[in-house]
Amino acid sequence: MAFATETDLRYPIGKFERPESLTDSLRRAFIQQIEEAPAKMRAAVAGLIDQQLDTPYRPGGWTVRQLVHHVPDSHMNAFTRFKLALTEEIPTIKPYLEALWAELADAKSPIAPSLDLLDALHKRWVVLLNSLAPADWQREYLHPEHNRKMSLDHPRPLFLARPPPRRTHHRTARTQFLALVSECS
Numbered sequence: 001m002a003f004a005t006e007t008d009l010r011y012p013i014g015k016f017e018r019p020e021s022l023t024d025s026l027r028r029a030f031i032q033q034i035e036e037a038p039a040k041m042r043a044a045v046a047g048l049i050d051q052q053l054d055t056p057y058r059p060g061g062w063t064v065r066q067l068v069h070h071v072p073d074s075h076m077n078a079f080t081r082f083k084l085a086l087t088e089e090i091p092t093i094k095p096y097l098e099a100l101w102a103e104l105a106d107a108k109s110p111i112a113p114s115l116d117l118l119d120a121l122h123k124r125w126v127v128l129l130n131s132l133a134p135a136d137w138q139r140e141y142l143h144p145e146h147n148r149k150m151s152l153d154h155p156r157p158l159f160l161a162r163p164p165p166r167r168t169h170h171r172t173a174r175t176q177f178l179a180l181v182s183e184c185s
Contacts, residue, residue, distance in 0.1 A: 022137070092141070
C-alpha cells in the first residue's frame with residue numbers, strides 16, 4: 001500500500017481532507033474554483049507540443065493529454081450526479097472506470113475539444129450550483145462503490161473541496177500542472 005508523502009506526485013497539494021462542515025463561504029469558494037478551472041487548464045497546457053502532451057505527468061501515470069481529457073469526463077459525471085440527486089429520490093449513481101476511459105481513442109486525440117467541453121460544462125455547472133437553495137445541498141444519492149448515501153453538501157462531489165495550492169514564483173511548469181490537475185480532479 002502506498003502512502004502519500006510530501007514527495008508523492010499523486011498528491012501534489014496533499015491528499016483530500018474533508019472539512020468539518022461546508023459553510024456558505026466554502027461553497028462559494030468551491031463554486032468559484034469550478035468557474036475558474038477551465039481557464040487555468042487552458043493556461044497550463046497553452047503552447048505544449050504533442051511530445052509534451054504525450055509525456056506522463058508522473059512516473060507510471062497518465063499523460064498530460066489523458067489528464068486534460070479526464071477532467072471533463074470526471075466533471076460531466078459529477079454534473080450528472082448533481083442533476084440526478086436534484087431530480088430523483090436518492091438515485092444510485094453509475095461509477096465509471098476512469099482508467100479504462102483514459103485508454104479509449106478520444107483520450108489520445110487533440111485536446112481542444114475537451115478544453116471547449118470543460119468551458120461549456122463549467123458554465124452550466126456554475127449556473128446550477130449558484131441556483132441551489134440550502135435544502136438542495138442536502139439532497140442525496142447512493143454511491144455503490146462506497147455503499148453509502150452522499151449528500152450534495154459532501155465536498156467530494158464538488159471535487160475542489162480543498163484550499164488552492166500555495167502559489168510561488170519558483171514552482172516549475174510540471175508542478176504547476178500537477179497542482180492544477182489536483183485542483184480539477
